[in-house]
């Protein structure tokens with residue numbers, strides 16, 4: 401058991417946010433395996449009031465498992481989870497601070513939006529449920545759909561009801577597992593506005609996503625789950641700047657995969673494989689990018705170039721680099 405008194409100084413500093421506040425959720429040295437297959441090997445995570453933290457990582461790295469552990473649905477093999485300073489195993493009542501919106505939509509599809517909220521509020525013993533449901537439907541943009549059967553709602557509205565259910569206990573911590581998967585841009589923007597509003601009102605929000613564009617725009621901080629721990633962590637723009645500085649991303653898209661000598665030529669030119677066999681990337685100082693010259697050199701090596709794209713690197717550049725490093729031999 402770690403507490404403030406036994407923490408070393410750097411740990412104690414890390415435990416506070418920029419304003420000196422303690423984390424609302426603290427995961428320390430999480431260790432977990434399913435059927436002998438390791439998922440976490442000493443994962444640490446702090447989540448603060450008023451932030452949206454994006455949990456990133458490829459399929460199967462443990463994002464859902466971490467959320468389930470924080471919400472008390474999975475018991476870790478080792479480590480500890482503190483909510484507002486208390487270990488959830490010693491004080492399970494602390495879990496009442498948590499609202500969890502799972503990835504799968506878990507609603508009564510043949511009931512209306514309002515009836516769904518009434519059923520879930522009743523099951524959770526929410527006091528003065530009628531008033532709260534009205535307020536929540538207003539806040540989540542569901543008021544006009546209150547009497548609509550959930551099965552007839554679009555995916556975006558079903559996701560909003562899913563989130564609304566997680567808000568019924570007025571949680572101080574909201575965990576959202578891929579809240580915008582499979583929905584259109586308008587619905588995604590609506591959910592972004594809702595989350596940002598909840599954050600401004602003081603909620604601590606942990607959201608897992610594969611949508612890096614979403615993470616870059618929505619999240620105050622992101623963490624990349626790598627090798628059973630949080631690898632890269634920080635503010636999206638700071639992480640990108642730290643990794644790439646002022647350099648630009650140059651992607652050469654080929655008409656066909658490069659053969660061995662062509663690969664050697666690309667690598668000698670500073671390129672590395674990108675998202676597919678026909679895409680190669682390198683990072684150049686802004687004043688050194690000369691697309692015409694590059695096109696000439698690549699053609700000279702016998703490469704048939706479909707397109708050369710130049711853009712500012714973003715979180716997806718960083719993520720790709722991080723996951724490539726993880727899978728490298």
Ligand SMILES: Nc1ncnc2c1ncn2[C@@H]1O[C@H](COP(=O)(O)OP(=O)(O)OP(=O)(O)O)[C@@H](O)[C@H]1O
Pocket residue numbers: 434435439457458459460461462463464465466
């Ligand atoms: N109940 C379970 N029993 C056995 N293995 C499990 C169970 N739940 C998860 N796993 C395994 O644990 C690992 C982590 O799964 P998890 O769903 O947490 O990953 P994830 O990062 O959320 O993935 P995704 O991005 O695909 O949602 C995977 O290898 C998964 O197969």
